[in-house]
Amino acid sequence: MHKLTHILPFVAFLACLAFAIPTNAGLGEKLYNEFLDNDGFYDDEEWQRYVETIGGNLLEHVNTGRRDIYFFILDEPAVNAFATPDGYIFVNRGLLIFLETEDQLAAVIGHEIGHVVAEHGKKQKLTELSGKVAGIAATLMTGRREMMQVSDASAKALIAGYGREMELEADQIGAQIIARAGYSPLAVIDALQVLKDQSMFATEERGQPATYHGLFATHPQNDRRLHEIVNYALGSLPDSLTEPVGDFWKLLDGLKFGGATPRxxxxxxxxxxxxxxxxxxxxxxxxxxxxxxxxxxxxxxxxxxxxxxxxxxxxxxxxxxxxxxxxxxxxxxxxxxxxxxxxxxxxxxxxxxxxxxxxxxxxxxxxxxxxxxxxxxxxxxxxxxxxxxxxxxxxxxxxxxxxxxxxIQEDTSRKIRVIVAKPGMTYQELASSQNMSAKAAQVLRLLNGDYPRGEPRAGDNIKIIQ
The missing domain is CATH 3.40.1000.10 (Mog1/PsbP, alpha/beta/alpha sandwich)
Known part of the structure; x- marks a missing residue:
C-alpha cells in the first residue's frame, strides 16, 4: 500500500502532462505511452518539473517559435538522451548523475531541441518507425543498438546519431539557445567532456564505448569546429546570466544510482x-x-x-x-x-x-x-x-x-550523496570506506569530473555513492 500511494501522485502528474500533448500519434507519443505503460519514467516529480522547467525556458529562445516540445526523465541507468521528430525529449537518470551544473543539463537538453528544430528526424525518415516502437523503446533506454537488430539506416540514426554534420548543427542550435536563455555555452564542451570520459571508461571496462549519440572520436577539448560554435554563441549572451531554476546539487543528493527499476x-x-x-x-x-x-x-x-x-x-x-x-x-x-x-x-x-x-x-x-x-x-x-x-x-x-x-532480494539501489571534500581526501579512500568494487575509485572520479587521475579539492562538493 505504501508503494502504491507513493507512485500514484507521480502517475497523476504525468497524466496531467498528457492532456497538453497533441493526439496525432507520432513516434514520440507512442514511445511516451510505451514508457508510461511499463513504468519507464523516473518516479520523482521534483526532478521531472526541474527538467520540464529548464526545457520550457529554453523553448522561449528558439527562433522558429516552436513550443510543442515535451521533456521527460526515464528510470534507466544508461547514459543516454534522445529526441523524436514530433518533439519528445527523453533524458535517462543515468546521464544526470554525471553532470555537475544546471548549465550542463541545459546544454544536453538544448542539443536535443536542436535535433527537433532542425528536423533531423524527419530528414532521416524516422516518422516511419512507429511500428517498431517496442524494440526502439528498449534500445533507446539502454543505449545499446544491438538490442534491436535494426537493418534500415533511419532507425540506426535515431539510436546511434545522425552523423557528425547534423550533430554539430544540433550543438550549434543548442549553444545559441542556451546562450540566449542566459546559460553559459561553454557548458556544451563541459557536458561533452563528461560524457566522453564516461565513454572512455566504458571502453576500458568492457572494450566497447558507450553510445551517447552526440560523441565522436575527436576529444571535445580539441574539437576546433565545436569551439568555433561555442565561441560564436558567446556573442548571444545577455547582459547577465540566468538565475538557476533549482539547486542542482541538492537535487543530485538522493538521485538513484544504477540498481533496480520497477521491473x-x-x-x-x-x-x-x-x-x-x-x-x-x-x-x-x-x-x-x-x-x-x-x-x-x-x-x-x-x-x-x-x-x-x-x-x-x-x-x-x-x-x-x-x-x-x-x-x-x-x-x-x-x-x-x-x-x-x-x-x-x-x-x-x-x-x-x-x-x-x-x-x-x-x-x-x-x-x-x-x-x-x-x-x-x-x-x-x-x-x-x-x-x-x-x-x-x-x-x-x-x-x-x-x-x-x-x-528474493531487497532493492539494493545505491543513491548519490553530496559531501564536502576535506583536505587530503582521496577517491580510493572514499571507495574503500563504502566497501565498493576495485574500480569504484575511477567511478567516483567519473562522477566528479576528475577522470582519470584527479582527486577531490578541499571545500568542493563531491558526489559519492551510498
Missing part, C-alpha cells in the same frame, strides 16, 4: 525479474543491461565478441516452443533445429539462424517457464570464439529459471 533488480551478471518471478543468469564475466522489453548481455570486449538477448513473451494460452517460433516469431531461416533438455523434465527449442555470412554463428532458443515463453537470441562477433560463444549461450539458456525464496 526488477540487476545484481552483477544475474537479473531478478520480480514481476514474472524469474531469474536470468549470464556468464560471470559478462556485462548485463535490461529494459522493459528484454535483458541483454555482452561478453567482455562487447558485442564484437558476443552478445545474447533474452525477451519474454506472454502468448494467448499454452503453446509449445516450436509452434511459437513458427507462428509468433515467424522465423523460417533456421537450420539444425532440435530440442535440448534444460532441467526439471523441460526441453527448449534450439536452432541456428542462417546468415548471409556463413562464417558467423547466430543462435535462437525458445523455452517456456510459467505463463511466459522466453526467446533467446545471440550472435558471436568478429572478435569472438565460436566454441566459447556456444558454451556461453547455453549458460544463459540453462540459467533461466523460477525464482526461489533465496533469490
Amino acid at each position: 526488477g533488480l540487476l545484481s552483477q551478471n544475474v537479473f531478478y525479474d520480480r514481476g514474472a518471478r524469474v531469474v536470468i543468469e549470464f556468464p560471470p564475466s559478462w556485462f548485463v543491461r535490461y529494459s522493459q522489453q528484454r535483458v541483454t548481455g555482452e561478453a567482455k570486449g562487447g558485442s564484437n565478441v558476443a552478445w545474447v538477448a533474452v525477451t519474454p513473451h506472454t502468448p494467448d494460452g499454452a503453446i509449445d516452443p516450436r509452434t511459437f517460433v513458427r507462428e509468433t516469431l515467424k522465423r523460417t531461416e533456421l537450420r539444425n533445429e532440435r530440442d535440448v533438455p534444460v532441467g526439471n523434465g523441460r526441453t527448449a527449442y534450439f536452432a541456428e539462424i542462417e546468415l548471409a555470412d556463413s562464417n558467423r554463428l547466430s543462435l535462437l532458443a525458445v523455452v517456456q517457464l510459467g505463463q511466459n515463453v522466453y526467446s533467446i537470441r545471440g550472435e558471436v562477433g568478429p572478435k569472438g570464439d565460436t566454441q566459447q560463444f556456444i558454451e556461453d549461450f547455453m549458460t544463459v539458456l540453462l540459467g533461466i529459471r523460477d525464482m526461489r525464496p533465496s533469490d
Whole structure:
C-alpha cells in the first residue's frame, strides 16, 4: 500500500502532462505511452518539473517559435538522451548523475531541441518507425543498438546519431539557445567532456564505448569546429546570466544510482525479474543491461565478441516452443533445429539462424517457464570464439529459471550523496570506506569530473555513492 500511494501522485502528474500533448500519434507519443505503460519514467516529480522547467525556458529562445516540445526523465541507468521528430525529449537518470551544473543539463537538453528544430528526424525518415516502437523503446533506454537488430539506416540514426554534420548543427542550435536563455555555452564542451570520459571508461571496462549519440572520436577539448560554435554563441549572451531554476546539487543528493527499476533488480551478471518471478543468469564475466522489453548481455570486449538477448513473451494460452517460433516469431531461416533438455523434465527449442555470412554463428532458443515463453537470441562477433560463444549461450539458456525464496532480494539501489571534500581526501579512500568494487575509485572520479587521475579539492562538493 505504501508503494502504491507513493507512485500514484507521480502517475497523476504525468497524466496531467498528457492532456497538453497533441493526439496525432507520432513516434514520440507512442514511445511516451510505451514508457508510461511499463513504468519507464523516473518516479520523482521534483526532478521531472526541474527538467520540464529548464526545457520550457529554453523553448522561449528558439527562433522558429516552436513550443510543442515535451521533456521527460526515464528510470534507466544508461547514459543516454534522445529526441523524436514530433518533439519528445527523453533524458535517462543515468546521464544526470554525471553532470555537475544546471548549465550542463541545459546544454544536453538544448542539443536535443536542436535535433527537433532542425528536423533531423524527419530528414532521416524516422516518422516511419512507429511500428517498431517496442524494440526502439528498449534500445533507446539502454543505449545499446544491438538490442534491436535494426537493418534500415533511419532507425540506426535515431539510436546511434545522425552523423557528425547534423550533430554539430544540433550543438550549434543548442549553444545559441542556451546562450540566449542566459546559460553559459561553454557548458556544451563541459557536458561533452563528461560524457566522453564516461565513454572512455566504458571502453576500458568492457572494450566497447558507450553510445551517447552526440560523441565522436575527436576529444571535445580539441574539437576546433565545436569551439568555433561555442565561441560564436558567446556573442548571444545577455547582459547577465540566468538565475538557476533549482539547486542542482541538492537535487543530485538522493538521485538513484544504477540498481533496480520497477521491473526488477540487476545484481552483477544475474537479473531478478520480480514481476514474472524469474531469474536470468549470464556468464560471470559478462556485462548485463535490461529494459522493459528484454535483458541483454555482452561478453567482455562487447558485442564484437558476443552478445545474447533474452525477451519474454506472454502468448494467448499454452503453446509449445516450436509452434511459437513458427507462428509468433515467424522465423523460417533456421537450420539444425532440435530440442535440448534444460532441467526439471523441460526441453527448449534450439536452432541456428542462417546468415548471409556463413562464417558467423547466430543462435535462437525458445523455452517456456510459467505463463511466459522466453526467446533467446545471440550472435558471436568478429572478435569472438565460436566454441566459447556456444558454451556461453547455453549458460544463459540453462540459467533461466523460477525464482526461489533465496533469490528474493531487497532493492539494493545505491543513491548519490553530496559531501564536502576535506583536505587530503582521496577517491580510493572514499571507495574503500563504502566497501565498493576495485574500480569504484575511477567511478567516483567519473562522477566528479576528475577522470582519470584527479582527486577531490578541499571545500568542493563531491558526489559519492551510498
